[in-house]
Amino acid sequence: MSEYVTLAIDGANVRAPHGTSVLDAALDYGICIPHLCHMRGITPIGACRVCIVEVVENGRSKVTASCTLEVEEGMVVLAHSEKILRARKNIAEMLVAEAPNSRAVQDVALRCGVKEVRYPFRHESCILCGRCVRACSEIWQSKSLGFVGRGSERHVALPFNKRPEFCKRCNACIDLCPMTITPCPGPMKKGEEALCGLCEAQMSMAEETPDTCVDCRLGEGFHCVRKSPYYQ
Amino acid sequence: MSAITSIADLQKLAEKKSRENQAYSKIVTLCAGTGCCASGCLPVLASLRDELEAQGLAQKIKIRTTGCHGFCEQGPLMVIEPGNTFYRWIKVEDVPEIVCETLGQDKIIERLEYIDPASGKKVSCETDIPFYKAQDRSILGQNKVIDPCDINDYIANGGYSALVKVLTSMKPDGIIEEIKESGLRGRGGGGFPTGRKWEYCRAAEGSPKYVICNADEGDPGAYMDRSVLEGNPHAVIEGMLIGAFAIGAEHGYIYVRNEYPLAVKHSKIALVQAEELGLLGKNILGTDFSFDIKVARGGGAFVCGESSALMVSLEGKVGEPRPKDIHTTEKGFMDLPTNLNNVETWANVPSIINRGAAWFASKGTDKSKGTKIFALTGQIKNTGLIEVDMGITLREIIYDIGGGPFNGKKIKAVQTGGPSGGCLPEERFDLPVDFEALTEAGSMVGSGGMVVMDESACMVDVAKYFLNFLLDESCGKCVPCRVGLSRMLEIITDITEGNGTEEKLGLLKDTAETVSLASLCALGKTAPNPVLSTIRYFQAEYEAHIKENRCPAGVCRDLIHYSINEDNCNGCGACLKACPHDAISGEKKEVHRIDDDNCQKCGICKEACKFEAIIVS
Numbered sequence: 117m118s119e120y121v122t123l124a125i126d127g128a129n130v131r132a133p134h135g136t137s138v139l140d141a142a143l144d145y146g147i148c149i150p151h152l153c154h155m156r157g158i159t160p161i162g163a164c165r166v167c168i169v170e171v172v173e174n175g176r177s178k179v180t181a182s183c184t185l186e187v188e189e190g191m192v193v194l195a196h197s198e199k200i201l202r203a204r205k206n207i208a209e210m211l212v213a214e215a216p217n218s219r220a221v222q223d224v225a226l227r228c229g230v231k232e233v234r235y236p237f238r239h240e241s242c243i244l245c246g247r248c249v250r251a252c253s254e255i256w257q258s259k260s261l262g263f264v265g266r267g268s269e270r271h272v273a274l275p276f277n278k279r280p281e282f283c284k285r286c287n288a289c290i291d292l293c294p295m296t297i298t299p300c301p302g303p304m305k306k307g308e309e310a311l312c313g314l315c316e317a318q319m320s321m322a323e324e325t326p327d328t329c330v331d332c333r334l335g336e337g338f339h340c341v342r343k344s345p346y347y348q
Numbered sequence: 349m350s351a352i353t354s355i356a357d358l359q360k361l362a363e364k365k366s367r368e369n370q371a372y373s374k375i376v377t378l379c380a381g382t383g384c385c386a387s388g389c390l391p392v393l394a395s396l397r398d399e400l401e402a403q404g405l406a407q408k409i410k411i412r413t414t415g416c417h418g419f420c421e422q423g424p425l426m427v428i429e430p431g432n433t434f435y436r437w438i439k440v441e442d443v444p445e446i447v448c449e450t451l452g453q454d455k456i457i458e459r460l461e462y463i464d465p466a467s468g469k470k471v472s473c474e475t476d477i478p479f480y481k482a483q484d485r486s487i488l489g490q491n492k493v494i495d496p497c498d499i500n501d502y503i504a505n506g507g508y509s510a511l512v513k514v515l516t517s518m519k520p521d522g523i524i525e526e527i528k529e530s531g532l533r534g535r536g537g538g539g540f541p542t543g544r545k546w547e548y549c550r551a552a553e554g555s556p557k558y559v560i561c562n563a564d565e566g567d568p569g570a571y572m573d574r575s576v577l578e579g580n581p582h583a584v585i586e587g588m589l590i591g592a593f594a595i596g597a598e599h600g601y602i603y604v605r606n607e608y609p610l611a612v613k614h615s616k617i618a619l620v621q622a623e624e625l626g627l628l629g630k631n632i633l634g635t636d637f638s639f640d641i642k643v644a645r646g647g648g649a650f651v652c653g654e655s656s657a658l659m660v661s662l663e664g665k666v667g668e669p670r671p672k673d674i675h676t677t678e679k680g681f682m683d684l685p686t687n688l689n690n691v692e693t694w695a696n697v698p699s700i701i702n703r704g705a706a707w708f709a710s711k712g713t714d715k716s717k718g719t720k721i722f723a724l725t726g727q728i729k730n731t732g733l734i735e736v737d738m739g740i741t742l743r744e745i746i747y748d749i750g751g752g753p754f755n756g757k758k759i760k761a762v763q764t765g766g767p768s769g770g771c772l773p774e775e776r777f778d779l780p781v782d783f784e785a786l787t788e789a790g791s792m793v794g795s796g797g798m799v800v801m802d803e804s805a806c807m808v809d810v811a812k813y814f815l816n817f818l819l820d821e822s823c824g825k826c827v828p829c830r831v832g833l834s835r836m837l838e839i840i841t842d843i844t845e846g847n848g849t850e851e852k853l854g855l856l857k858d859t860a861e862t863v864s865l866a867s868l869c870a871l872g873k874t875a876p877n878p879v880l881s882t883i884r885y886f887q888a889e890y891e892a893h894i895k896e897n898r899c900p901a902g903v904c905r906d907l908i909h910y911s912i913n914e915d916n917c918n919g920c921g922a923c924l925k926a927c928p929h930d931a932i933s934g935e936k937k938e939v940h941r942i943d944d945d946n947c948q949k950c951g952i953c954k955e956a957c958k959f960e961a962i963i964v965s
């Protein structure tokens with residue numbers, strides 16, 4: 117039996133087994149902390165920083181990613197403080213400007229209340245969330261993919277840029293890649309990128325009640341409890 | 349040589365070495381640190397040896413090659429004792445004269461004396477040089493009296509007595525208490541209380557435990573750690589031994605930046621020598637305390653200096669930071685409890701044990717104790733490595749030690765804390781060097797870089813420069829740092845090119861705040877400092893760029909224009925010859941003209957003109 121701890125997330129008492137991440141614990145209780153690089157079952161790396169939260173201790177708060185933060189007895193977490201919402205929105209804005217062509221990223225941006233993108237759009241084909249890399253090495257024990265390069269050179273690559281013998285052709289990398297879910301109106305053309313914003317209803321919900329579900333398609337791939345079979 | 353097992357053995361060795369030294373009539377201390385090696389001290393050393401031999405003085409005069417003295421711009425330099433005579437910019441040709449006149453007949457060679465640029469006076473004694481006078485060189489000062497490749501030199505100066513004291517008369521908890529009481533805080537940038545870190549690591553479960561010395565030092569222009577490790581490796585090793593004993597660690601690493609071959613060489617020699625004397629390895633000093641140290645070469649990136657990245661890199665993987673919600677003192681190298689401290693932090697430990705916590709705590713401010721080494725550079729008269737008491741004001745450092753501005757310009761700002769520190773304006777120069785005070789002002793003590801800038805610097809351009817460096821060094825793992833910094837650079841580049849707007853400035857600020865709040869490691873968290881601090885203190889410069897398309901310092905190429913003042917131009921043609929882009933025309937003795945289409949705004953003509961006829965506007 118694993119030991120349970122009790123913590124407070126946005127004022128709600130949450131019980132979770134020792135070793136759970138704050139993000140997973142929150143999601144299990146239906147507190148939707150937007151996230152992108154995290155996936156249950158593989159090691160979190162805290163890369164996208166969308167899931168940031170404030171942890172309050174002795175009157176001082178520290179900002180950290182909730183996917184890499186383990187629950188602790190008596191922990192006080194704020195997932196939707198003003199500070200967090202502002203930073204998260206800005207991160208989502210950066211992400212959608214990097215990859216306007218991804219439904220997953222568009223949804224996250226929407227979820228974080230982004231209505232206007234102030235950065236010029238870039239047209240990256242990968243946002244370096246590392247889902248594929250981790251799934252490949254951790255679930256399939258294959259290590260066919262890896263990160264190469266540092267800083268702005270960083271990218272995902274195959275060894276010697278060739279599909280290796282040991283690739284199991286499981287396609288997990290493609291299934292899990294947030295770039296593969298293209299936005300509803302289809303792929304955007306270069307130079308014509310925009311924040312989709314076609315779902316007005318979602319927009320208004322995103323603005324007013326940021327911690328309720330906006331029924332994003334992401335739920336499926338992202339194991340959001342509201343989309344899980346248990347919930348329905 | 350037999351192993352040391354008691355304080356008496358150590359004293360015997362120290363006395364023997366001192367007697368040896370006393371047998372010489374003079375000791376010539378020649379700096380052979382990396383800086384002086386670059387300016388040619390090795391040929392000087394060789395010819396000094398030959399010359400002493402030739403003049404029959406080799407038995408009477410000792411040459412001691414040491415680590416860096418800190419005043420590298422004056423190198424190659426030497427100090428002759430007794431007399432404390434200081435010579436600088438020594439060339440091979442000077443050596444015969446030095447040997448014959450100064451070493452043979454006690455005559456001072458005026459040509460080699462130091463001239464104080466502030467007063468224009470010659471100074472013959474090293475201790476009278478203003479650059480050294482205002483300093484408190486408790487760590488760096490040892491470099492001068494120690495040959496880093498000779499453990500006996502270190503022992504003769506009281507070395508390893510703290511280790512003996514600790515092993516024979518102190519308990520681990522007592523040591524940690526002493527360090528806590530001294531108020532020592534990490535010198536690697538974070539300023540974390542060292543005693544507390546040791547305590548956490550001692551309390552952590554897991555075995556074996558590790559102790560690591562961080563000598564990665566990736567800040568451009570910083571070389572404090574290199575100089576300490578090169579010049580006094582035993583102090584670092586002794587500090588690590590004491591720490592390991594207090595923490596209960598069995599193994600140690602010195603993680604040295606790849607570009608520091610001399611530091612690697614000297615630490616390796618020192619480790620072998622310490623082991624030969626039984627000061628390192630199994631059953632140290634005959635007790636049951638065993639500890640070994642290995643030297644590891646750095647991964648070659650700035651971010652490898654960050655604690656978690658360093659440990660990952662030490663494990664042989666790519667040096668990327670990992671989330672630190674679990675401290676490395678609990679799960680560090682190989683997921684085992686690991687205590688990492690900076691070179692300078694370790695080097696402070698032996699003197700705290702020897703002289704007591706109260707001695708250390710008597711220097712500094714309320715929360716920042718002891719001394720700190722800085723690499724002072726920029727547009728001032730004296731540059732080099734300096735060690736000062738915490739609490740000294742920036743003004744004292746810049747004007748008393750640094751000698752103030754050269755070429756009559758006004759000093760405008762100082763950038764402290766390395767690339768991710770902040771820029772503080774003249775109005776803030778009375779701030780003390782103190783972890784909290786500098787952080788509050790938007791900068792930091794950091795690892796100890798200090799760059800002084802005068803009016804000729806454009807603060808927007810300075811911010812852009814540091815941003816560029818940090819973006820280059822970002823590991824790229826997390827979004828705020830990788831994407832956020834590149835967006836910030838995009839905006840600031842727009843501003844320097846005259847495409848800035850008020851909105852973009854607002855976005856720059858928003859982005860900077862997000863990056864510092866949400867980044868994974870301290871590189872990202874501190875990276876916006878140069879931008880935020882320049883916006884805070886030099887807003888007017890940003891506004892001039894944005895609203896008036898003007899760079900007040902005349903630095904940003906797209907906003908400046910070169911022309912020739914007809915009244916001052918006498919047609920000498922110096923500019924025409926100097927211009928690499930054929931942008932200047934004019935007949936001899938006639939007023940010259942700059943062709944805007946060809947002008948690349950390199951500024952070479954301005955340097956070439958002796959009549960101040962080239963105007964930048």
Ligand SMILES: Cc1cc2nc3c(=O)[nH]c(=O)nc-3n(C[C@H](O)[C@H](O)[C@H](O)COP(=O)(O)O)c2cc1C
Nearest residue numbers: 534535536562565566653654655689690693870871
């Ligand atoms: C990007 C980055 C680079 C760093 N580089 C160094 C370094 O070169 N040397 C160092 O001692 N500490 C460096 N640090 C600080 C270390 O993470 C760590 O705090 C320090 O080594 C701990 O030792 P201390 O407590 O003695 O300062 C760096 C931190 C960051 C975020």
Ligand code: SF4
Nearest residue numbers: 242243245246248293
């Ligand atoms: S390829 Fe897709 S899954 Fe892999 S890192 Fe890039 S965005 Fe993430």
Ligand code: SF4
Nearest residue numbers: 823825826829869872
């Ligand atoms: S803050 Fe920068 S250096 Fe640190 S993990 Fe993120 S990308 Fe890497």
Ligand code: FES
Nearest residue numbers: 151162164165183
């Ligand atoms: S989901 Fe936590 S950082 Fe990406």
